[in-house]
Every structure is written in structure tokens, then in C-alpha cells.
Amino acid sequence: MAESSERVRNTLVVRKPCYGLPTGCPQCLAAYLYLKLAQVPFAVDYHLNYPDSDKIPYFEAGDYVAYDNEKGGLIESLKKDVVDIDLGLSSLADWTPMKVMLTTWLADALAYELWVGGDSSSAYNIYYSGLPWPIGKFLFWKQAHLLKLQYGVTKDNAEVKEEEIYSRANSAYDALSTFLGGQNYFFENRPSSLDAIFLAHALVVLQALPETSVLRTKLLEHADLVRYLQKCKTELIDADPSPSSDPPFPSDASSSASRAHSNWSKIFSGPWFKA
Amino acid sequence: MAESSERVRNTLVVRKPCYGLPTGCPQCLAAYLYLKLAQVPFAVDYHLNYPDSDKIPYFEAGDYVAYDNEKGGLIESLKKDVVDIDLGLSSLADWTPMKVMLTTWLADALAYELWVGGDSSSAYNIYYSGLPWPIGKFLFWKQAHLLKLQYGVTKDNAEVKEEEIYSRANSAYDALSTFLGGQNYFFENRPSSLDAIFLAHALVVLQALPETSVLRTKLLEHADLVRYLQKCKTELIDADPSPSSDPPFPSDASSSASRAHSNWSSKPKTRKPKREKTKEEKTFRRRAKFFLVAQAVAVLLFLTHISGRYEAEAELDDDYEGSGYDD
Numbered sequence: 229m230a231e232s233s234e235r236v237r238n239t240l241v242v243r244k245p246c247y248g249l250p251t252g253c254p255q256c257l258a259a260y261l262y263l264k265l266a267q268v269p270f271a272v273d274y275h276l277n278y279p280d281s282d283k284i285p286y287f288e289a290g291d292y293v294a295y296d297n298e299k300g301g302l303i304e305s306l307k308k309d310v311v312d313i314d315l316g317l318s319s320l321a322d323w324t325p326m327k328v329m330l331t332t333w334l335a336d337a338l339a340y341e342l343w344v345g346g347d348s349s350s351a352y353n354i355y356y357s358g359l360p361w362p363i364g365k366f367l368f369w370k371q372a373h374l375l376k377l378q379y380g381v382t383k384d385n386a387e388v389k390e391e392e393i394y395s396r397a398n399s400a401y402d403a404l405s406t407f408l409g410g411q412n413y414f415f416e417n418r419p420s421s422l423d424a425i426f427l428a429h430a431l432v433v434l435q436a437l438p439e440t441s442v443l444r445t446k447l448l449e450h451a452d453l454v455r456y457l458q459k460c461k462t463e464l465i466d467a468d469p470s471p472s473s474d475p476p477f478p479s480d481a482s483s484s485a486s487r488a489h490s491n492w493s494k495i496f497s498g499p500w501f502k503a
Numbered sequence: 504m505a506e507s508s509e510r511v512r513n514t515l516v517v518r519k520p521c522y523g524l525p526t527g528c529p530q531c532l533a534a535y536l537y538l539k540l541a542q543v544p545f546a547v548d549y550h551l552n553y554p555d556s557d558k559i560p561y562f563e564a565g566d567y568v569a570y571d572n573e574k575g576g577l578i579e580s581l582k583k584d585v586v587d588i589d590l591g592l593s594s595l596a597d598w599t600p601m602k603v604m605l606t607t608w609l610a611d612a613l614a615y616e617l618w619v620g621g622d623s624s625s626a627y628n629i630y631y632s633g634l635p636w637p638i639g640k641f642l643f644w645k646q647a648h649l650l651k652l653q654y655g656v657t658k659d660n661a662e663v664k665e666e667e668i669y670s671r672a673n674s675a676y677d678a679l680s681t682f683l684g685g686q687n688y689f690f691e692n693r694p695s696s697l698d699a700i701f702l703a704h705a706l707v708v709l710q711a712l713p714e715t716s717v718l719r720t721k722l723l724e725h726a727d728l729v730r731y732l733q734k735c736k737t738e739l740i741d742a743d744p745s746p747s748s749d750p751p752f753p754s755d756a757s758s759s760a761s762r763a764h765s766n767w768s769s770k771p772k773t774r775k776p777k778r779e780k781t782k783e784e785k786t787f788r789r790r791a792k793f794f795l796v797a798q799a800v801a802v803l804l805f806l807t808h809i810s811g812r813y814e815a816e817a818e819l820d821d822d823y824e825g826s827g828y829d830d
Contacts, residue, residue, distance in 0.1 A: 324678035325600030407596035
């Protein structure tokens with residue numbers, strides 16, 4: 229069990245921060261936001277070696293350690309061993325279908341955008357920027373190749389598949405928007421792990437992808453979701469920008485500065501907000 | 504546009520029937536059930552060549568043809584061009600999440616069971632039974648290999664992955680059961696394409712998989728779903744067993760007869776870790792035995808033939824020392 233006493237320090241180890249986010253990787257950010265929503269005090273540490281490792285994110289507290297590649301993911305371990313904010317929610321009829329949609333259609337769309345469909349700079353900044361260039365290039369290619377295999381993307385059907393991936397993401401955003409309505413959270417107006425998962429996905433889409441990204445554009449068209457994202461970002465990320473000492477990274481000055489500002493949150497009044 | 508006049512005949516082309524179902528393949532069965540739920544009259548035809556083709560199922564009506572590998576699947580084309588029974592449903596908040604769950608976690612579990620986790624006989628009967636044995640074997644292996652890649656199954660994590668796949672399927676069945684409750688259909692108590700998709704999945708699970716299948720056992724534990732399946736099967740399949748003339752297939756007598764009844768019984772058994780290998784070994788031993796028997800028969804025939812010749816020659820030639828020879 230993890231105790232938040234001074235003898236035992238809860239530490240979440242994640243990939244490096246970028247694009248104005250405490251960590252640029254959606255899986256790491258989801259675990260980060262889960263702990264924030266659960267109001268568990270924790271420090272953040274950064275793992276610089278083996279960025280390709282599927283153990284990251286992981287959580288340590290004294291002798292206890294939980295890796296992301298165990299037992300269905302880090303959040304499941306946190307629910308089991310630290311605190312479960314989903315009590316009473318996972319038996320709702322909508323819960324599993326929503327979870328599946330977030331972890332398949334939406335996760336696939338973001339992975340596609342990072343490694344296959346868009347330019348590669350976002351993926352490089354999030355996952356490979358600490359590595360020598362040839363190694364980063366190889367790891368990027370390896371992941372892109374694996375994803376094309378999993379999605380069944382070939383040279384012949386690339387356009388059709390891309391269309392399908394974006395269309396599915398848009399349907400998912402439609403469903404989430406309808407489901408959220410005017411609530412503060414998706415389920416029973418209280419925070420859950422699915423809020424953490426969607427928030428992580430959406431914040432990476434909005435802040436790490438270029439403005440030309442189709443996925444980003446589609447997300448911005450859903451006003452209810454944008455409102456929800458603005459509110460949660462203010463409460464969970466902007467309110468407490470550095471939970472630990474400043475990380476020793478050269479800031480991705482040009483890329484993160486231009487996107488770190490919540491200029492996507494000003495679209496309500498901006499000229500490019502489409503009602 | 505497809506018209507159901509007598510000049511234009513709607514035809515759904517599917518994989519062969521088996522296990523007491525009009526077609527054994529879940530994608531084909533889903534399209535079949537969609538047309539049934541939509542009350543569109545149609546004939547059924549069977550495609551025997553290229554069973555590996557992802558064009559099947561396809562739908563023809565006069566000049567119009569829609570293949571399954573176009574535009575998001577055959578059902579989407581039918582909704583667009585023939586009749587859409589989902590009107591008003593697809594904008595519901597639950598619709599897309601449910602559809603995703605059916606087409607990912609549940610579809611993956613059945614595919615896993617057919618090609619990776621269970622014995623291979625169900626997949627063979629559904630997809631490859633018309634083909635010469637080596638070709639069927641190759642196509643089966645190819646699909647199994649692709650699925651293991653997609654699911655990230657390796658020798659090290661096979662057990663963990665399998666556990667995860669079954670656990671996800673069970674969560675999906677739980678959610679569907681809660682969602683269905685006491686209704687006759689999943690959405691607003693009226694039939695939809697998601698009913699067709701789930702029915703197809705579940706009927707194949709119940710009738711094509713062996714009683715020892717974990718997936719089948721988990722489905723049978725959900726009483727609400729079983730009740731729904733029995734009712735729909737009676738209305739949509741048993742009520743109209745052969746929509747066209749009897750298909751010219753040898754019936755899979757032993758397998759289909761025992762599973763065609765709606766009293767789906769379950770015999771959960773602890774699965775042995777190397778079942779698939781044992782099954783393959785059995786097949787190999789059976790073939791080897793047959794080969795040896797054939798050899799023995801050939802040898803016996805040859806010896807009989809030779810002894811016959813000797814006797815004939817002995818009769819003809821009186822100079823031989825004796826009628827007998829050393830046995």
C-alpha cells in the first residue's frame with residue numbers, strides 16, 4: 229500500500245514534459261491526471277533512458293512499484309493498490325463501452341497522427357528527443373511500421389484507412405460530447421479514470437499536434453469538450469505547474485512556447501471558432 | 504438502389520452454412536441478420552472460390568453490388584443504399600461506444616478463439632473446408648500469424664494476453680447484459696444493426712465453438728443475453744431455415760447436429776496449455792496411421808499377387824520341386 233507520510237514518498241516516473249504539459253506522452257499524462265483527480269500527493273520524476281520502454285509510466289512508494297506493462301496498465305494498479313475513484317461506476321452499462329472507445333478508436337487516431345499520418349516532429353519531441361539521431365529515427369520507424377501492420381494500412385488503401393481513422397475519431401468525439409452534456413465529468417458528475425484517460429488524449433491532441441492536424445481540428449469543433457478541457461486543464465495542470473523541482477531539460481523553446489499558451493482555449497472568442 | 508420487384512432479385516452472397524447457422528462466418532451472418540431485421544426479401548448464394556477474400560459477404564441487386572471491403576463494411580452500404588433501420592439511433596451517446604465494443608473487444612475475442620486460442624476445427628469448417636488441405640492449412644496459419652501480431656501475442660506473454668482477451672470479452676458481455684435488461688433489442692426496444700452484429704457474434708460463439716471454450720462459457724453465464732439470443736434465433740433463423748434451395752454441401756453431420764439445438768449446454772473444463780499441439784499431433788498420428796495401413800494393404804496385395812503368380816506358374820510347370828515354398 230502507498231502511504232503519503234513523509235517516510236514514504238509517492239513518485240510517478242514519466243516521460244519528459246513538453247508542449248506545456250507535465251509530460252508529453254498520453255499514457256504518462258493519463259496516470260498523472262488520475263493521481264491529481266484522486267488527490268493523491270506525489271512527486272514527478274523523469275526517465276531518460278530507454279524511452280522505448282513499455283514499463284513507463286511507473287509508480288513507486290517505498291518498496292512498492294507498479295509498471296505500466298503489468299496487470300492491464302498503471303491506472304489499474306493504482307486503482308487496486310492506491311485509491312480507486314471509479315467505485316460504483318464500472319458496473320454502469322456505459323462504462324465499458326466508453327472505456328473501449330477511448331482506448332481503441334481515440335487512442336488509435338492519436339497514435340496514427342503521431343507516427344503515420346502527420347509530420348514526425350511531435351512524436352520525436354515526446355518520445356525520442358533525448359536520444360542520438362539514428363537511434364531515434366530507427367525507433368520511430370519501428371513503431372510506425374508496427375502501427376501500419378496493426379491498422380492494416382498499405383500503399384493502396386492508405387487514403388481510405390486514414391479517412392476511416394479520422395471518421396471514427398470524430399464519431400467518438402460526437403459521442404463523448406453528447407454524453408458529457410453540461411456535466412463537469414463524464415460519469416455521475418464526479419471524476420473517474422475515464423476522465424483522466426480522455427483528458428490526457430485531448431490535451432496531447434490540442435497542444436502537441438500542429439494546427440494543420442485533422443484530428444486536432446475535429447476535436448476543436450466540439451464545444452462541450454473544449455469547455456470541459458479548459459476547465460480541467462486550469463484545475464489540474466495550470467494550478468500546479470511544477471509538482472517537483474524544475475526538470476533539467478532544454479526547453480523546446482520554439483515548439484512549446486507557441487503552443488503552451490492556451491490559445492486554443494481562446495477560440496470561443498477568436499475569429500476561427502466555428503459554432 | 505435495390506428494388507425488391509420480381510425483375511431485380513436481391514442476393515446476399517455468403518460463406519457456406521455450418522453449425523446449424525445459415526452461414527458460419529460472423530461477418531456474413533451479421534449482414535444476413537441485418538437484412539432479416541430490416542425485413543428485406545433476399546436470396547442467399549454461396550461463394551466457394553477464394554474463401555480468403557475480404558469481399559465476402561457481398562450483396563447484389565441487378566446492376567448494384569456492394570462488397571464488404573468497401574465503405575466501412577457491407578452493413579454500412581446496406582444502410583446507405585437499401586434500408587437504414589438505425590435512423591435516430593446513431594446520434595445516441597451510447598451508440599458509438601457500443602459499436603466500438605462489439606467490433607473491437609468482442610470481435611477480437613472470437614477471432615482469437617477461432618485462430619489462436621482454441622482448436623482449429625471451427626475455423627476450418629467455417630472458412631477453409633472446401634479447399635485442398637495444404638492450402639487451407641497455409642491460409643489458417645497466415646491468419647493466425649497476423650492476429651498474433653495485431654494482438655501482440657508472443658510466447659512469453661501468451662497466457663497473460665489470453666487472460667486479458669477473455670477478461671475484456673467478459674466485461675463486454677456484462678455491459679451488454681446490463682444495457683439490454685429486459686428489452687427485446689438493445690436500443691429503444693427496436694431492432695438495429697448492432698443487434699445484428701451482436702447476434703452474429705454470439706450465435707457463432709454458442710454454436711461453432713466447442714463446449715470447452717472459455718469464451719462460450721462466459722457468454723452462457725449471462726442469462727439476459729442467452730434469453731435474447733434464443734428469442735432472436737427462433738424468430739430470425741429457425742423460422743426460415745433455408746431461404747434458398749438446399750445448399751449442395753455435405754452436412755457437417757456430427758458437429759452441427761450436436762450444436763444446432765438451442766439448449767446450449769456448457770462443459771467448462773480446465774484448459775490444457777498445449778491443446779492445440781495435441782490436436783495437431785492427433786491429426787498427424789491419424790494420417791500417419793492411415794498411411795501405414797495403406798502401405799500394409801499395398802504390401803499384402805503385392806504378396807497376394809505374387810503368390811498367385813507362383814501358384815499359376817507351378818501348375819503350368821511340372822518341373823518345379825514342390826507346390827509349396829518357404830513361408
